[in-house]
Structure formats: C-alpha cells, structure tokens
Amino acid sequence: MxxxxxxxxxxxxxxxxxxxxxxxxxxxxxxxxxxxxxxxxxxxxxxxxxxxxxxxxxxxxxxxxxxxxxxxxxxxxxxxxxxxxxxxxxxxxxxxxxxxxxxxxxxxxxxxxxxxxxxxxxxxxxxxxxxxxxxxxxxxxxxxxxxxxxxxxxxxxxxxxxxxxxxxxxxxxxxxxxxxxxxxxxxxxxxxxxxxxxxxxATSLKDAKDRIAAILGHDFSDQLYFGESELPEIRKIQAWIAHPKFSRARSDLQFIVLNNRVIKDPAISNAIKRAFEDVMMIGRYPALVLYLTIDPSIIDFNVHPTKEQVKFQDPQLITRAIVKFLKQHIQEILSIKSSIHESLMQETPSMDFQNIQSMSPTKVSRPQENISYNQLSPKPEESTHDMLGNTYQATSYKSPFVELSSPKPPLPQVSNNHHQKTQAVSLAILQNWLLHFLSVAAPKWNVDNVLQRKVVFDFLFSFLDQ
Missing domain, CATH: 3.30.565.10 (Histidine kinase-like ATPase, C-terminal domain)
Incomplete structure (x- = not known):
C-alpha cells in the first residue's frame, strides 16, 4: 500500500x-x-x-x-x-x-x-x-x-x-x-x-389532462379520472387514475410524485398494489400518476444525488392514507362506468311481447353504405340473394365466424306449441337487437376496410339464417 x-x-x-x-x-x-x-x-x-x-x-x-x-x-x-x-x-x-x-x-x-x-x-x-x-x-x-x-x-x-x-x-x-x-x-x-x-x-393539476396526453399519449389520458383529497396525515393527495381495465403488464405507467419530484419508493408502490388488488388480475399493474404533498419536515430527500429516493418519518402513516384514498376513488370510477352502461341500456328499443306468436319478421335494412362483394374476389361463382332480398355475387370467401354460426345440435324433444313459442321469442329478441345494432351502433363504426365490414355483417346476418 x-x-x-x-x-x-x-x-x-x-x-x-x-x-x-x-x-x-x-x-x-x-x-x-x-x-x-x-x-x-x-x-x-x-x-x-x-x-x-x-x-x-x-x-x-x-x-x-x-x-x-x-x-x-x-x-x-x-x-x-x-x-x-x-x-x-x-x-x-x-x-x-x-x-x-x-x-x-x-x-x-x-x-x-x-x-x-x-x-x-x-x-x-x-x-x-x-x-x-x-x-x-x-x-x-x-x-x-x-x-x-x-x-x-x-x-x-x-x-x-x-x-x-x-x-x-x-x-x-x-x-x-x-x-x-x-x-x-x-x-x-x-x-x-x-x-x-x-x-x-397547465394552470392546475385538475386541468393538466392535455399536458399528460402530450407526455404519455392519448391512449393513456383518455382513460384517466381525476381525484383529490386532503387528509390529516398528508397535506394533499391528488391523482389521475386510469380505469382498472386499463392495466399493464409492467409498471411503466405508474408515477409517484412527491413535492414536485418523481420518486421511487417500494412502500408506496406496494400500497398502490394493495389498493387495486380487488379489481385487478394478479401480474397486472395499474396506470396512474399519484401526486403527494407532504410537510418537508417529515421527509428527507438528501439520500441520493438523483433525489429519486426519500426517507419518511412515518412510512406506514403515508401508505395507509394512500390505500384509503385510492380505494375510495376506484369505487367512484367503477360506479361512473356502471352508470354510463345503465344509461346506454335504457336507450335500447323496448320490445312488446304481446301476441308474440303472430309477430312477423322485422324488415331490417343494411346501413347506407352498400358492400360490394366483388371487391373481395375477382371471380364470383354464382348470384344469389340474402335473407333480406339483397342481390350479391357469392365468392369463395369464408367467414372466420362460420364455426360460431354453424347449426347447433338439436334441442331435446318438447311439445310443438312450446317449441314454437321459444323460437318466436328468440327470433323476436334477436331481430330487435340486430335492428338496434344496424340503426344505432354500426353507423358510428369507423371501419374503412371492406373485408372487416363484410366479416362483421356476415356474422350478424348468419344468425337470422338459423
């Protein structure tokens, strides 16, 4: 030496x-x-x-x-x-x-x-x-x-x-x-x-959605919900939280911001995991940006030059507050989604089941955009008609849904009267749903590919051929 x-x-x-x-x-x-x-x-x-x-x-x-x-x-x-x-x-x-x-x-x-x-x-x-x-x-x-x-x-x-x-x-x-x-x-x-x-x-965190979209992309920002709370343990907790369905295989869209610094803290990451454990599959990670404002006197950033590591005076107090905050807002997010779903279901056309046996099939027309089957194959084999009376050129095209729409095994033998009633109710419900789909949902689709559109409509119309 x-x-x-x-x-x-x-x-x-x-x-x-x-x-x-x-x-x-x-x-x-x-x-x-x-x-x-x-x-x-x-x-x-x-x-x-x-x-x-x-x-x-x-x-x-x-x-x-x-x-x-x-x-x-x-x-x-x-x-x-x-x-x-x-x-x-x-x-x-x-x-x-x-x-x-x-x-x-x-x-x-x-x-x-x-x-x-x-x-x-x-x-x-x-x-x-x-x-x-x-x-x-x-x-x-x-x-x-x-x-x-x-x-x-x-x-x-x-x-x-x-x-x-x-x-x-x-x-x-x-x-x-x-x-x-x-x-x-x-x-x-x-x-x-x-x-x-x-x-x-952004003038405030509540109005920062455009900023977040510019940083992390619109796919992420479109799924976000904002929540904030002031708790005795922490001065303020705020968060942009994605719906639990928008989960990730990695924690690459999980950010913890403490007093304007992005930090890495295993205890807080584990608290986030515990908050989402009831609504997320094992091995998936939630997407969120969590903002914590804490009294500087109970934390220490002077741990590493990068300032990404921090020491808390009472880490359990912080993690309990985070779990409580996240669980509360997760339930709010799920209730928002549920209310939206219920409102959409209420807009679905109602069905009159009176005299259902005498009901004739509903005339259903395709969307205004006509699909030319000639676009799918240059060699049509024969001309035929579909169940709605539309003439088209059949091709060798085989729908990937053919197995799903293939005839099912025969039902157990029941009385003719009961069997006819069951068929009539099923047909009426299916026709009503299909009419609603073609008149409300399908025109809003942004499907430019002709083949994709044909696959979807072949699948839908095949049900009525059963």
Missing part, C-alpha cells in the same frame, strides 16, 4: 462528478431542475448525438447575476439553502450545489445569463479546471446553457455510454418525469434539429 496523499483538484472533482453526472440524461435533469427553480415558463432543450456531442437549454427564468456567474460553477455553491435546517422547509428541486460544478468537471460548459434588471447578458466558459472570467455577451432575458463534449476529460466513463438513440431515450424519459411533476412551463424538446415533443403548461 502506497503513502496517503491528497488527490489533485481536477481528479477529485471528476470523481465527485461521477456520482451526479453519469450520462446525458443526468445533465438534462440538473439543468432542467435549475430552470424550474428559476421560475421559467418557456424552456427549450436541444440534443445532438444523444447529448454526447452537445446539449443546449434555453429558458426565460430569473437568470444569474453577473457577480454570481463565476461562483455558480464552484462546488457547494447554491442559492437554494443557507444552512442544514433549511432542508426542513425545502421547496426547490435543487439544493446540493453540485450540478453545474460537476458538469464543468467532465465537459465544456458555457453559461450565458441576463436577469431582467441587468442591462446586458454576461457569459462564462469552463474547460476542465480552466475557468474563464465572465464577460459581457449578447443574450435575451433568462439563461442559456451549452454543454459540449461530455466526458471528454474522462474517456473511461465515455466508453460506457450507449448508442445515441439509447441516450436520447433516457433523456426523453427524464423530461417526461420532470414535466409530469411540474406543470408551470411550456417545453419544446428537439433531437438533432427535429422537434420530438411539445408539452403545454
């Missing part, structure tokens, strides 16, 4: 930076959180070659004063807290004072900033330990940060980076998480000069 000696300044900085900055997504996380803390309402992020070549962030936040610009790239320099007790009332996303210093230790960094009270913008550039003095520059109100040649000073770290597309995917995931947790800004994200995501701001 060699003698103990003090590490060189740059080596120490690069080792420390490895805990904070491990890939382009970490750079984006740190500078995006700084923009949100600065009160920005317009943010633009540009990525080049997955972020390894260059990352540019531009915002319209409060900016950095020229006298603070050089200090901003030093370790443990921050405007968020002054002493350790300030963590008990923490309201900002950043507080460690390591982000910009860590980026400057492993990449070329350029910061241009202009507060509203400053006449011109000022700029500072760094290159490893070389800290150029800040100087006047052109620039609009807000801050522009450029990060180039990530890990050029640490080749060992750079060789562990993935392909550009993989790194872009990681950056996109970080942007989605932070944008879900913080609503008060518009964001434009581009990759190699191509805009890939536009996220609109």
């Amino acid at each position: 060699g003698k103990i000696q003090k590490l060189e300044t740059l080596t120490a900085l690069q080792i420390a930076a490895g805990e904070v900055i491990d890939r382009p997504a970490a750079v984006v996380r740190e500078i995006l959180e700084n923009s949100i803390d600065a009160g920005a309402s317009q943010i633009k992020i540009e990525l080049f070659n997955g972020g390894v070549q260059k990352i540019i962030l531009t915002d319209n936040g409060c900016g950095i004063a020229k006298e603070d610009l050089e200090l901003s790239v030093e370790r443990h320099a921050t405007s968020k807290i002054q002493k350790i007790t300030d963590l008990n009332d923490l309201t900002t996303l950043g507080f460690r004072g390591e982000a910009l210093a860590s980026i400057a230790a492993v990449a070329r960094l350029c910061i241009t900033s202009k507060p509203i009270e400053q006449e011109v913008a000022w700029q500072i550039k760094t290159d490893g330990l070389n800290r150029h003095q800040s100087s006047p520059s052109s620039g609009l109100e807000g801050t522009r940060i450029e990060v180039e040649d990530l890990f050029y000073l640490t080749p060992a770290r750079r060789k562990f980076l993935k392909k550009a597309n993989t790194e872009y995917t990681k950056v996109d995931a970080i942007i989605k998480k932070i944008s879900l947790a913080n609503l008060s800004f518009n964001l434009v994200f581009s990759n190699d000069n191509k805009i890939v995501r536009k996220i609109p701001l």
